[in-house]
Amino acid sequence: MNSKALGFFFGGLLPVIAFTVIEEYYGVMAGLLAGMVFGCGEIIFELYKYKKIQRITLIGNGLLIGLGVISLISSEGIWFKLQPAIMEGIFAIVLWGSWALKKPLLVYLAEQQGHQFPLIIKEKMSGFTFRIGVFFAIHAALATWAAFSWSTRDWALLKGVGLTVSFVLYLVIEGFILRRSIRKID
Incomplete structure (x- = not known):
């Protein structure tokens, strides 16, 4: 499977896993921060590994980070979800x-x-x-x-x-x- 197909299927999955695990043990705010950090990490990793960021990665993680910020401001994890x-x-x-x-x-x-x-x-x-x-x-x-x-x-x-x-x-x-x-x- 090529990197674009993998990006489509698994893009944004690490931030979701991080959010879910951290939120369960440390609360919504910590989960949001973890999810946002992993979203940034996916973008940085793709840039480092492929010297280019796929549009789907940028849009998906950009939306995830933006909604994460709204969730942090409102103290509601729903926006991230x-x-x-x-x-x-x-x-x-x-x-x-x-x-x-x-x-x-x-x-x-x-x-x-x-x-x-x-x-x-x-x-x-x-x-x-x-x-x-x-x-x-x-x-x-x-x-x-x-x-x-x-x-x-x-x-x-x-x-x-x-x-x-x-x-x-x-x-x-x-x-x-x-x-x-x-x-x-x-």
């Missing part, structure tokens, strides 16, 4: 926006990697772009509910394991659907 929901909501909006503009993000990204597709495959990927937006919107709603109603540990599990596992399962299902529809074309 809303970061995953906000990021997933942004993904949904970007995917739907690209779909509405008839320039599906997934087709664009694949073409940037040098892939060329027949029109029928582009149409299928356009539908996939819309549906993946639905996935992120549903997960954003679940993450919002988790931030407000679940324990910090359960919220962290949803952020880390829950998103990754549900996304992989979703992609497997989409893969089967895409294969079946392509076989019907042939």
Whole structure:
């Protein structure tokens, strides 16, 4: 798996783990500070290791740090916990926006990697772009509910394991659907 894919799946996970563990033993304020320090650490590490910071890392951790500051000022950890929901909501909006503009993000990204597709495959990927937006919107709603109603540990599990596992399962299902529809074309 390349560094961009790893960044997408694991980006922001260390700050969440730090926040969760420290918050459990030392309280919300210490957890927030730990999460923010680890967020800064991810940015610095990526800059050091790759001499470049991926946009997703900068946006995700920048949002995490900004919401952490709001949480510190308000003495409420909820703002920090809303970061995953906000990021997933942004993904949904970007995917739907690209779909509405008839320039599906997934087709664009694949073409940037040098892939060329027949029109029928582009149409299928356009539908996939819309549906993946639905996935992120549903997960954003679940993450919002988790931030407000679940324990910090359960919220962290949803952020880390829950998103990754549900996304992989979703992609497997989409893969089967895409294969079946392509076989019907042939």
